[in-house]
Amino acid sequence: MTEYIKDGAEIYRQSFATIRAESDLTRFPEDVAKVVVRMIHACGMTDLPNDVAFSPGVVRNARAALQAGAPILCDANMVASGVTRRRLPKDNEVLCHLQDPRTPSRAKEIGNTRSAAALELLQDRFEGAVIAIGNAPTALFHLIDLIEAGAPRPAAILGIPVGFIGAAESKEALAATDLEHLVVHGRRGGSAMTAAAINAIASEEE
Amino acid sequence: MTEYIKDGAEIYRQSFATIRAESDLTRFPEDVAKVVVRMIHACGMTDLPNDVAFSPGVVRNARAALQAGAPILCDANMVASGVTRRRLPKDNEVLCHLQDPRTPSRAKEIGNTRSAAALELLQDRFEGAVIAIGNAPTALFHLIDLIEAGAPRPAAILGIPVGFIGAAESKEALAATDLEHLVVHGRRGGSAMTAAAINAIASEEE
Numbered sequence: 169m170t171e172y173i174k175d176g177a178e179i180y181r182q183s184f185a186t187i188r189a190e191s192d193l194t195r196f197p198e199d200v201a202k203v204v205v206r207m208i209h210a211c212g213m214t215d216l217p218n219d220v221a222f223s224p225g226v227v228r229n230a231r232a233a234l235q236a237g238a239p240i241l242c243d244a245n246m247v248a249s250g251v252t253r254r255r256l257p258k259d260n261e262v263l264c265h266l267q268d269p270r271t272p273s274r275a276k277e278i279g280n281t282r283s284a285a286a287l288e289l290l291q292d293r294f295e296g297a298v299i300a301i302g303n304a305p306t307a308l309f310h311l312i313d314l315i316e317a318g319a320p321r322p323a324a325i326l327g328i329p330v331g332f333i334g335a336a337e338s339k340e341a342l343a344a345t346d347l348e349h350l351v352v353h354g355r356r357g358g359s360a361m362t363a364a365a366i367n368a369i370a371s372e373e374e
Numbered sequence: 375m376t377e378y379i380k381d382g383a384e385i386y387r388q389s390f391a392t393i394r395a396e397s398d399l400t401r402f403p404e405d406v407a408k409v410v411v412r413m414i415h416a417c418g419m420t421d422l423p424n425d426v427a428f429s430p431g432v433v434r435n436a437r438a439a440l441q442a443g444a445p446i447l448c449d450a451n452m453v454a455s456g457v458t459r460r461r462l463p464k465d466n467e468v469l470c471h472l473q474d475p476r477t478p479s480r481a482k483e484i485g486n487t488r489s490a491a492a493l494e495l496l497q498d499r500f501e502g503a504v505i506a507i508g509n510a511p512t513a514l515f516h517l518i519d520l521i522e523a524g525a526p527r528p529a530a531i532l533g534i535p536v537g538f539i540g541a542a543e544s545k546e547a548l549a550a551t552d553l554e555h556l557v558v559h560g561r562r563g564g565s566a567m568t569a570a571a572i573n574a575i576a577s578e579e580e
Contacts, residue, residue, distance in 0.1 A: 172540050183537055209538070210536065212560070212563060246566065248455075249456075312376075330418045332418065333389050334378050358416065359566050363452070
């Protein structure tokens, strides 16, 4: 039998202390730093801050939107599943339309992935929403195109898709817009990191 | 408007080709290599193989168990959510008991986290199961202790918890047992990587 810490609150406390001791968070405003800490906690990598880029109002805007009851629109069920419901200030809706019966046919119509089509089907909820892309670069590219073509503007976009084809480019495209955003440049990203960012924005409680 | 690849199958094909070109998979048997490829795909990091350790029969055993209808027992809802149901050979059950009403009181009784208690509540399903730990080191430590104390032996354990407190140690403890296992040593891990491993084991289709 190995001895180990079994107290969840103590594990959190020591984890966050380790992250703050080992990560360079100096270039982040305090509200963004808290989000980055939780993202590091979700991936175990203290060099993550090097790849984080953001617009200065992203956390403030996203938090205000959630406090006003805005929905969280996700590109993947894992992102939605990772959002801790008790941290949400207004029991906010957390939506992912991948399983929507209209998604496969819409994907064919637009010649894009199901992830891109599923996000498009939420277009009438974009206005003032918090959008969390943690998986599919195509969903992020398509989101940017929809907004450039006149779709309603969300309060903030977390652009954290992962992978080898399009991920880095889609995050560069988002960072080049005037939309409130937070991205992890390069190939890294994913649903755990993205849900962690939402959880940090939703409540200031560490 | 940025040009990007919109064909999901082509994105997969190019992603896996990039991973195989950039990763050193030479020390893995082919069945394990396919699992590692999909784990890399889920995290965007081609250096992941350096941290992977495994028992030679882990994929063979886990796959045979799923083909015989064994359940997949998860420590986190995100892991369960990431399992692609259509890849499962027998419409296998995917279980996580974190939301079970007995979990909080059981956690208090055993003086451990809810994750550890939730897994313990699945103890009567351990026999021949595939157990996927993608979040909580305490769940993995407790699982090893339960089996050492006489709980039924699973077919295979994926031990891929993430983080700063106990994660590395819990994976070392698993790798030191005679249980069929696959681990990612160190701090890295998480639900996306773990679900990807299950998805690779469930079906040989890339």
